[in-house]
Amino acid sequence: MVKEIDAKIIEIDNEIEKIKAAEVLDEAQLYVLKRQRHDLIKMCKDLGPHDKVYLARHKKRPKITDYIENIFEDFFEQQGDDLGKEDGSIYGGIATFNGVPVTVIGHRKGNDLTENLKCNFGMPGPEGYRKALRLMKQAEKFGRPIITFIDTPGAYPGLEAETNGQGTAIATNLAKMSALKVPVIAIVTGEGSSGGALAIGVANSVLMMENAVYSILSPEGYATILWKDSTRSDEACDMMKLTAQDLKGFKVIDDIIPEPIGGAHINPKVVYKTVSKYIAKELSKYSKMNEDDVSKHRYKKFRNIDADYLKLL
Amino acid sequence: MKLNVGKIFKKKDTAEVKVIKLNDDNSVNAGANTASANKADKDSSAQQSNTEDDVTVCPKCKQEFKKQEVKDNLNVCVACGHHYVISADKRMKNLVDKGTFKPLKCKVEFTNPLNYPDYEDKILALQEKTGLDEAVLAGTAKIDGYDAVIAVMSSKFLMGSMGIAVGEKITNAVEYADRKKLPLIIFTASGGARMQEGIMSLMQMAKTSAAVEKFNNNGGLYISVLTHPTTGGVTASFATLGDITLAEPEALIGFAGPRVIEQTIGQKLPEGFQRSEFLQEHGFVDQIVPRDKMRETIAHILRLHSKRGK
Ligand SMILES: [Zn+2]
Numbered sequence: 311m312v313k314e315i316d317a318k319i320i321e322i323d324n325e326i327e328k329i330k331a332a333e334v335l336d337e338a339q340l341y342v343l344k345r346q347r348h349d350l351i352k353m354c355k356d357l358g359p360h361d362k363v364y365l366a367r368h369k370k371r372p373k374i375t376d377y378i379e380n381i382f383e384d385f386f387e388q389q390g391d392d393l394g395k396e397d398g399s400i401y402g403g404i405a406t407f408n409g410v411p412v413t414v415i416g417h418r419k420g421n422d423l424t425e426n427l428k429c430n431f432g433m434p435g436p437e438g439y440r441k442a443l444r445l446m447k448q449a450e451k452f453g454r455p456i457i458t459f460i461d462t463p464g465a466y467p468g469l470e471a472e473t474n475g476q477g478t479a480i481a482t483n484l485a486k487m488s489a490l491k492v493p494v495i496a497i498v499t500g501e502g503s504s505g506g507a508l509a510i511g512v513a514n515s516v517l518m519m520e521n522a523v524y525s526i527l528s529p530e531g532y533a534t535i536l537w538k539d540s541t542r543s544d545e546a547c548d549m550m551k552l553t554a555q556d557l558k559g560f561k562v563i564d565d566i567i568p569e570p571i572g573g574a575h576i577n578p579k580v581v582y583k584t585v586s587k588y589i590a591k592e593l594s595k596y597s598k599m600n601e602d603d604v605s606k607h608r609y610k611k612f613r614n615i616d617a618d619y620l621k622l623l
Numbered sequence: 624m625k626l627n628v629g630k631i632f633k634k635k636d637t638a639e640v641k642v643i644k645l646n647d648d649n650s651v652n653a654g655a656n657t658a659s660a661n662k663a664d665k666d667s668s669a670q671q672s673n674t675e676d677d678v679t680v681c682p683k684c685k686q687e688f689k690k691q692e693v694k695d696n697l698n699v700c701v702a703c704g705h706h707y708v709i710s711a712d713k714r715m716k717n718l719v720d721k722g723t724f725k726p727l728k729c730k731v732e733f734t735n736p737l738n739y740p741d742y743e744d745k746i747l748a749l750q751e752k753t754g755l756d757e758a759v760l761a762g763t764a765k766i767d768g769y770d771a772v773i774a775v776m777s778s779k780f781l782m783g784s785m786g787i788a789v790g791e792k793i794t795n796a797v798e799y800a801d802r803k804k805l806p807l808i809i810f811t812a813s814g815g816a817r818m819q820e821g822i823m824s825l826m827q828m829a830k831t832s833a834a835v836e837k838f839n840n841n842g843g844l845y846i847s848v849l850t851h852p853t854t855g856g857v858t859a860s861f862a863t864l865g866d867i868t869l870a871e872p873e874a875l876i877g878f879a880g881p882r883v884i885e886q887t888i889g890q891k892l893p894e895g896f897q898r899s900e901f902l903q904e905h906g907f908v909d910q911i912v913p914r915d916k917m918r919e920t921i922a923h924i925l926r927l928h929s930k931r932g933k
Contacts, residue, residue, distance in 0.1 A: 465859075467879030467887045472897060475907055477858035477878035481832055485864055488833030489840060504816075505828055505859040505878070512829050526816050526825045526856075531883075535818055550821050551737055560736065562822055609837065612829045613794070616787050619823060623730035 312361040312573075315350050316368070319572075322347045351572035357521065359547035362554075363529055365521040366501045370575035372582070374401050374416035374459045377499070380582035381589070382407055382414060388445055397438035398429040399466070400510075402445050404454070408590060413449035415442050415510055416459030416499075433466035436479030439509050443483050450492050455593055458510040460498040463528055465506030480509040487512035488612060491605050493596035495589060497567070498522040498554075499574075503531075514608045515592040516562070518554035519581075520569040524562070525552035561618060564592075681705050697914045706851065706871050706914055710753070711760040711777040714810060718773065718918050719764035726762040727772070729795040731788035739819040749780050757788040758813070761796040763805070767922035769929060771808050772800040778812040778852065785856050786817030790827025793861060797834040797845075806844040806925055811862040815855015815880075828860040835864045844928045846921060849876050849899065849908070863907070867924055869917075870899035870908045 322343050329340050357365070365371070378385050382405035390396045402415035419425075419432035434442075442458075449456045465476055487494065487510075496513035502524035518524060527535070529543035532550055536542075557563045567588050570577040596604055679690045684703035693700060697717055698707040715724060735742050750756055758780035763772050774796045776783045783789075793809065800807040817824040835845060847865025851874035858878050870876060877897035885892055895901050902908045912920045 465878065467883045469884060469888055469892070469896070472877050472879060472884065473901075473905055475863075475905070477876075478863040478907055480859035480878065481828075481861070481863045484829050484832035484860060485836035485839070488829065489836050504825065505856060508825055508828060509859075512833070524822060526818065526821050532818065549737065549739075552822065557822060560822060562826060609833055612826070612833050615826045615830060616790070616823055619734040619736050619787055620791055621732035621734070622791075623732050 312354055312357060313364050315353055316364070319347060319350050322350070351576055354572040359523070359550070359553050359556075360529070360544040362521045363501070363523050363543075363547055363552075365573040365575075366519075366523045368573060368575050371500055372574050372578045373421070374414075374418050374461065374499075375421075376578065377416070377459055377582065377585065378405060378414055380578075381586045382412070385414070389441070390444075391437045391440035392444055393437070393440055395435075395437040397435055397441055399432050399434040399462075400438035400442050401429075402442065407455075407457070407586075407593070410593075411452070411454050413445050413454045413456045414459070415445055415456065417462040417507075417510070419461065419500075430466055432462045433464060434462070434506060434509075435466050435468065435471040436474045436476050439465075439479040439483050442510050443486055446487065446490060446494075450490050453492060455493045455495070455596070456490070456513075457589060458494065458496045458513065460496060460502045460507045460511055460524075461500030462503060462506050463501060464503040464531075465509070480505045483509040484512055488609055489605055490608070491601035493593060493599075493604050494608065495592045497585065497589075498524045498563070501528070503528045512608065512612060514596060514604065514611065515564045517565050517567055517588055517592070518557060518563045519567050519574060519585075520554055521573055522554055523547075523552040524554075524557055525550050562615060699914050704872065704913065706873065708778055708812075708851065709914070710779065711755060711775040714775050715760055715762075715764070715773065717914075718775075718921070719766055720768065723765040724762050724773075725764065726760070727792075727796060727799055729761065729792050730756055731791050734787055735819070736787075736823045737819065737821045742819045745781070745819075753777060753779050755780055757792060758783045758785075759789050759792040759796075761792050763799075763803075766808075766918065766925060769806070769922065769925040771806045771925065772796050772803070773808045773810075775810040776812040776850075776857075778814070778850075781817065781819075782814030783812045783857070784814050784817040784824070785827050785831075785860075786820040786824050787827065789813075789817070790824075790830050793827075793831045794834045797831070797838050797861075800845075801834075801838045801841055801843055804843070806846065806928060807838065808846045808848065808921060809861060809865075810848045810850055811853040811857050812850045813853055813855065813857035813862075815857060824856065828856045831861040832864060835861050839864070839866075844924075846924055848912075848917070848921075849902075850874050852876070854878065854880055868908050869910055869912045869920065870902065871917075872899055872911055872913055874899045876902050876907075 326343050329336050385405040387403040401418035405414050417432040418429045420429040446456055494513040496511045496516045498518040504527050529546040530540040533542040533546040534540045554566045558566055570580055574581045677690050678687055680687050681700040683705035686702055698709040733743055758777050759774050761774040845865045846867045847862055849870040853862050853876045875897055881892055899911050903911055
């Protein structure tokens with residue numbers, strides 16, 4: 311549904327551009343189009359899981375680079391895993407948030423094809439996860455809270471990634487993150503697929519954007535396993551329970567960050583303000599805790615994450 | 624041939640185990656080492672109809688053997704050393720000192736977070752067939768006199784996939800080892816995530832890894848033994864977090880499955896890719912240990928850790 315509406319919005323946007331570029335401005339037509347656009351966006355209510363998958367992957371959806379630029383200040387990028395490679399699919403560094411130094415890490419997909427390729431479409435190899443861990447251990451050393459932004463189709467299933475220990479790299483992140491002595495806030499901003507998402511997601515607070523999705527596997531992958539047919543991904547979406555609302559129900563996430571109607575890309579400025587507020591709120595929860603309590607809090611959270619479903623006989 | 628585990632383990636232990644039916648007959652047929660994780664699953668179900676047949680063709684050397692011969696050799700081909708899948712019970716029995724195994728009390732009630740159709744039917748049928756409550760058998764035992772906590776995964780139980788129950792049984796074993804200051808040994812065998820449990824399955828990766836890290840920070844010894852196949856979420860969590868990592872020969876070990884990789888890169892994978900020997904070559908495995916040397920190798924490691932260096 312959203313996909314079709316979005317196609318119409320893009321058509322209207324193109325027409326608006328044409329009108330604006332014309333020598334004589336057709337104001338009347340411009341207002342008609344703007345009204346139509348507004349009405350279309352308003353139709354994006356009661357979204358199904360596959361609509362959310364569409365929005366979560368939307369090209370114009372705010373990305374890690376946008377969040378850093380608009381929420382943080384004084385950003386200093388850090389590259390490399392210190393073991394032999396720089397992986398562009400993980401982006402991060404040091405910045406300040408409301409004047410406090412923090413470490414920011416996230417998946418990076420890139421904004422155009424050149425960037426997409428450089429970032430491997432946001433699919434990290436082990437080097438990306440090791441880079442993320444390097445930044446996290448440094449944050450711990452200097453007492454900086456960590457904020458991660460999750461948006462990945464998954465860890466890259468490639469020859470080199472396997473050869474260099476994809477599994478070991480993810481496992482090490484899960485283990486080391488669980489014991490970090492500084493607060494970690496994770497926000498699933500787009501698609502959070504598989505261990506590739508979780509590898510930067512073992513946080514004290516896990517938040518999700520209203521239209522983000524978080525799952526064991528991509529819906530296409532799930533459909534392939536279930537029916538050997540990746541085109542049935544819409545059906546898979548309905549089964550998987552991957553929306554922010556589902557995950558709040560499972561108590562896998564702590565809170566949902568609201569988005570403007572039609573998705574985050576419709577009004578990114580509002581989104582940055584909202585996300586900023588949520589980060590501040592979560593960080594304040596841990597500011598009074600000592601470092602052992604912060605680490606224990608995170609451990610308990612994941613130890614008991616399935617408590618509602620786990621019944622011992 | 625159905626055995627009662629009560630006959631193998633000490634009688635007083637059977638109260639906790641109840642009766643575990645040990646059905647070795649499928650072991651020899653199931654899961655050719657050369658097959659991919661998914662194929663292994665198919666093989667095991669496809670070949671179960673031939674259990675009356677007392678002959679097996681080794682998938683590696685293609686020679687015919689009497690099944691009993693292979694079974695008597697720890698499910699290893701007597702000619703080429705091909706390691707067939709082995710049941711969790713049989714593996715445990717061959718690893719530990721006779722009569723010392725005590726199962727840990729951790730039975731998890733069935734849950735179905737996604738309301739996945741027919742999931743409970745599947746679990747109940749597997750429990751009946753394998754005699755296991757889930758894809759892990761965990762307990763304490765002595766190995767050459769050394770006390771240890773041992774968890775053995777079974778690829779015969781939904782491909783050893785990790786859902787809430789598997790994650791809990793592993794975590795419980797790690798925590799028990801931590802509390803009692805015992806060495807921990809885990810034999811992994813898993814196709815990865817339990818798809819039927821969706822996101823709750825993914826969370827088991829964090830839960831188990833966190834427990835291992837806590838155990839690690841408290842100075843515990845963890846020996847991880849990778850067996851065929853170890854893939855997906857288990858590879859990307861507790862399987863690769865051992866202080867010492869052993870592997871059985873030619874086991875498939877990886878994060879992404881071979882077929883997914885082939886589809887992604889659009890080419891065939893080289894021979895031996897993601898096998899134990901390949902992982903050893905790339906620095907992820909301490910030693911490859913054939914099944915008949917596993918007990919003495921683990922005993923050796925335990926001996927070396929029985930006293931702290933100064
Ligand atoms: Zn053979």
